[in-house]
Amino acid sequence: MSGIYIHIPFCKSKCTYCDFASYPKEVSKKEAYFACLYREIEGRGIQCRGKTFDTVYIGGGTPSFVPAKFITGALKQIRKCFTLSENPEITVEINPGTLDREKAEAYFDAGINRFSIGLQTGYDEQLKRLNRIHTAKDFLLCCNLLKGRNISADILIGLADQTAEQVKKTIDLALAGGVSHISVYALTPEPGTPIYTDYLNGALPSDDETADLYDAAANYLKEKGFYRYEVSNFAKKGFESRHNLNYWRRGEYIGAGVSASSFMDGRRFTNTYNIDEYMNAVIVNKFPEISSEKIEGDDAEFEFIMLGLRTFEGISAKKFSELFGHDFFEKYKSQIAKKSAFLDINGDNVRIKDKYLYVQNDIILEFMR
Amino acid sequence: MAINRKNIRNFCIVAHIDHGKSTLADRLMEKTGQVSERDMEDQLLDSMDLERERGITIKLTPVRMFYKAKDGEEYVFNLIDTPGHVDFSYEVSRSLRACEGAILIVDATQGVQAQTLANAYLAIDNDLEILPVINKIDLASARPDETAEEIENILGVDASDAPRISAKSGLNIEEVLESVVKKIPAPRGDETAPLKALIFDSFYDNFKGVICFVRLMDGTVRVGDEITAFMTTKRFTVTEVGVFSPKMTPVHQLSAGEVGYIAASVKSIEDTAVGDTITSADNPAKEPLPGYKKALPMVFSGVFPLDGSKYGDLKDALLKLKLNDAALSIEPDNSVALGFGFRCGFLGLLHMDVIQERIEREFDLDIITTAPSVSYKVYKTDGTELMVENPTHLPPMTEIAYMEEPVIDANIFTPPEYVGPIMELCQYKRGVYKNMTYLDKTRVELRYVLPLNEIIYDFFDSLKSRTKGYASFDYEIKGYEKSDLVKLDMLLNGEICDALSIIVHKDKAYERGRQIAEKLKEVIPRQMFEIPIQAAVGGKIIARETVKAYRKDVLAKCYGGDVTRKKKLLEKQKEGKKKMRSIGTVEIPSEAFISILKTDSDK
Incomplete structure (x- = not known):
């Protein structure tokens, strides 16, 4: 199975932790951008001829910030240019401050069936500090518009002065909104973002404190019937994100739009982050890629292991040998032996024990050549 | 000319x-x-x-x-x-x-x-x-x-x-x-007398063999001359003589009074020892020039390749360095923790530092060095006697009658206002006061007998910091004195790490054990499980610290667009790990072995 990713690089304003391709000042270019995006989708469709796609993910930026016609237009174009499976998962990212009834209806009509809402925290003062444009109440209003649909919420841990109690209350808020999927991300201060200054000033929690918040979230979510199917992702059974699972299974995906990445026919490639550069390339029928790399041999195997071990399902040795032509247990005998205390091995399945999921880099690194 | x-x-x-x-x-x-x-x-x-x-x-x-x-x-x-x-x-x-x-x-x-x-x-x-x-x-x-x-x-x-x-x-x-x-007077000497050339330094050239730096006292030397030296029986034919201008430049001949170099296809540095006198093979001088006191290595330390497979490269590097550094001694060594390596002898800590840095830079090898030690005399209960310069080789305490450690005669020159702090330092370092002389109003000479093993830790640094850099220090080996010494072992995760063992005075064992444990706690990064660090003397635990298990070491997110970037992050982390050495299940940064040295500060 394969996925399609569409990037919308527009936002009302930039959050303090954001280092994604999102340009609030270039919103005026949206008409031109979407014209180009449709064009790229057409090209990508030709590139992917013969393949069937099972998921579409429209992310950003803030897809819900632009008028609904652009988003539904993109979906229409995708359906025209790609072969989708019978029952595709189609997700759109939503900022609670940007959705209205009209937009929601348009999304439903276009076949969008999964809504990923950026809640981040249930505390207004924290939202303000992060330069979010919405309140906790906006989140509930937004959920109300999506009532009965498949909703996910993103929440952040590792905020300044954040307590375990606050994390739990935020989860409660998400549950009140009716979500069936929650992503719990540790804030990662990237150089160049405003929040990096907080990080340098020591205003953010330490790794140990963040780990405490993470444990609090994971335990609480378990209580509430959400299982952890990936390091940062929790869902009720059957509500896992198919689109994201495909990434961790090292499935193929094609991206369109500024900064979108793809993995297709063993090659990873990424589009430019610059809107003008992007449009200039697409206008002359060129793919706006800025990097491309063929992934082979040990490198490919490492990706498979590193991505697979993030998940609850782990990696299948059978699938490994189908993909790479040799036996996983044989090739990584010494590495597995060295890290066996941290692994659950059941028949052909290998996964990281729950307890060590949050300290998994050391295990993964063992498999890097 | x-x-x-x-x-x-x-x-x-x-x-x-x-x-x-x-x-x-x-x-x-x-x-x-x-x-x-x-x-x-x-x-x-x-x-x-x-x-x-x-x-x-x-x-x-x-x-x-x-x-x-x-x-x-x-x-x-x-x-x-x-x-x-x-x-x-x-x-x-x-x-x-x-x-x-x-x-x-x-x-x-x-x-x-x-x-x-x-x-x-x-x-x-x-x-x-x-x-x-x-x-x-x-x-x-x-x-x-x-x-x-x-x-x-x-x-x-x-x-x-x-x-x-x-x-x-x-x-x-x-x-x-x-x-x-x-x-400055012109050199004396007789050009017509038999050749006498003092070798004051040498190095090995891949093409010309050993190059001797010489000062001619008597006689002349030119290409084709047959020469020998007092400490060898071999004869060599001079292939090149020259001067330093400042690059080595061949000349026709060197005569009494001149400084230059001689090459004679000498393959072994042993045949042209620094301090020896070169003379003519056919018309030798009667007696050599007064030689040098041979520089004896006083400080010993284990040198191991970070990557065990580089043992051969390390060996080559050490042999090459030894060619123009007679004071360096090398001997094969092996450690349970660190594998195969060498026990090297140095003149002092700076010498050790310099050699280590030269190995890393000039030969591009990553190495691990263990805490320096001196050479102890061990008298066993069965009447035999042995020299131990590697704590690992110390026989069980039950077999030891007594031990002796090397001591030095130390001369410390200092302005009078620092006499107090220096005496305190020497006291702390188990020094025995000999005397004090006022050289003039601003200079005092303090004489102490100090155990060498106290000097090799941080004596220079402490002396400097206590005297704002004004004191200077010079020493000579006095000999061996009986001392109450014990082996201090460090246990990581319950297992003795032989490369961290040191020999210390009994009265200092507790303090050093505690300091080293604290220091190791600082330098050993947190790992997936808790690591107890213990100091032990003769099986008895005297200090304990714990490195807590880490809690978060994960890529917070990894989606389609992240894979390449996150892989790079992991590669970086892997590079860092390559600087670590696994001791059992514990990973230790290579500098940990030497850092235990730096515990002995002014406390």
Whole structure:
């Protein structure tokens, strides 16, 4: 199975932790951008001829910030240019401050069936500090518009002065909104973002404190019937994100739009982050890629292991040998032996024990050549 | 062109560290046209990268210069640079033997300092003519008159007409050159007598074999001559003779009084030991020149490749370094924790540091060094006796009747106001007070007998910090004394890590054990499980620390667009791990082994 990713690089304003391709000042270019995006989708469709796609993910930026016609237009174009499976998962990212009834209806009509809402925290003062444009109440209003649909919420841990109690209350808020999927991300201060200054000033929690918040979230979510199917992702059974699972299974995906990445026919490639550069390339029928790399041999195997071990399902040795032509247990005998205390091995399945999921880099690194 | 011996001047420059020795040498070369100003790279003599970075001179580097003096005659100057640090004082005395005079350079802003004193005495001991030079007079804080007075009062050297210069700006350099001509005597010697050439340094050249740096005392030597040396029975045919200008330049012949080099396809450094006298094979001199005291390694440390498969490369590197560093001793060693490596002997800690850095830079090898140790005499209950320089080789305590450790006679020179702190330090280091002499109003000499194993930790650093750098320190090995010593083991995750074991005095075992455990806790990064660190003497745990397990070491997100970037992050993390060594299940950074040294601070 394969996925399609569409990037919308527009936002009302930039959050303090954001280092994604999102340009609030270039919103005026949206008409031109979407014209180009449709064009790229057409090209990508030709590139992917013969393949069937099972998921579409429209992310950003803030897809819900632009008028609904652009988003539904993109979906229409995708359906025209790609072969989708019978029952595709189609997700759109939503900022609670940007959705209205009209937009929601348009999304439903276009076949969008999964809504990923950026809640981040249930505390207004924290939202303000992060330069979010919405309140906790906006989140509930937004959920109300999506009532009965498949909703996910993103929440952040590792905020300044954040307590375990606050994390739990935020989860409660998400549950009140009716979500069936929650992503719990540790804030990662990237150089160049405003929040990096907080990080340098020591205003953010330490790794140990963040780990405490993470444990609090994971335990609480378990209580509430959400299982952890990936390091940062929790869902009720059957509500896992198919689109994201495909990434961790090292499935193929094609991206369109500024900064979108793809993995297709063993090659990873990424589009430019610059809107003008992007449009200039697409206008002359060129793919706006800025990097491309063929992934082979040990490198490919490492990706498979590193991505697979993030998940609850782990990696299948059978699938490994189908993909790479040799036996996983044989090739990584010494590495597995060295890290066996941290692994659950059941028949052909290998996964990281729950307890060590949050300290998994050391295990993964063992498999890097 | 034969050089008239009366126009030769052989001299060195001695100074306290940073008083401008290398800068003056550069200036002299520039003024004599040895190097054009354009080609002048700062401080030519310090040719090793390491020397230049640290601003210290380690190896001897002779240079030949021509100078047309005001008397109308042309002179040949041979300048032999000398190292400044106490670890290398044996090299200083080596170069002094090859000279008739020494320029004593003193910083006019600081006056006479400890190393000025020590080096000046060395030069005086070697019967050299001392030529004082007052440097840095262009600085606002310069006190040239007082400095001259100090030189006269403290050293008893006439400084009334000492050149006052700025080596940096080139001011009054001519005066120095003229003083060299006028004050430093021409070498004595007999060109017609049998060859006597003192080897004061050597190094190995891949094409020419061993290159000996020599000072000819008598006779001449030219290509084709058959030569031998007093410490060998072998004969060699001279393939090249030359001088340093400053690069090695072949010449027709070298005669009595000259400084230069001899190559004779000598394959083994043992055949041309530094300090030995080269003579003619067919017409040998009756007796050799007085040799040097052989420099004995005093500090021993394990050197292991970080990557076990690089053992062969490490061996090659050490053998090559040993070629021009007779003081370095090497012996194969192996450790349960670190695998195969070498036990190396060094003159002191700086020497050890320098060798380690040269291995890493010049041979591009990552190494792990263990805490330095000295050589102990162990008397066993069965009446046998053995030398132990590796704590791992210490027999079980039950088999040991008693042990002896090396002690030194230490001379410490200091301004009187620091006598108190120094005595405190020596006390702490188990020193035995001998006496104290007031050399003058501003100089005191303190004499102590100190165990060498206390010196190799951080004695220099402590001495410097307690005296704001004013005290200097010199020592000689006195011999062995009985001592109550024990082996201190460190346990990681319950297992003894042999590479961390040290031998300490019984009274210090508890304190050191605790300090090392604390230090290890600092340097060992948190890992997937908790790591107990314990110090033990004879199976009894005397200290304990714990490295907590880490809680978060994960990529927070990894989606389609992240894979490549996150892989790079992991690669970086992997690079960091490569600097670690696995001891059982525990990963230890390579610097941990040496860092246990740095626990012994002023507490």
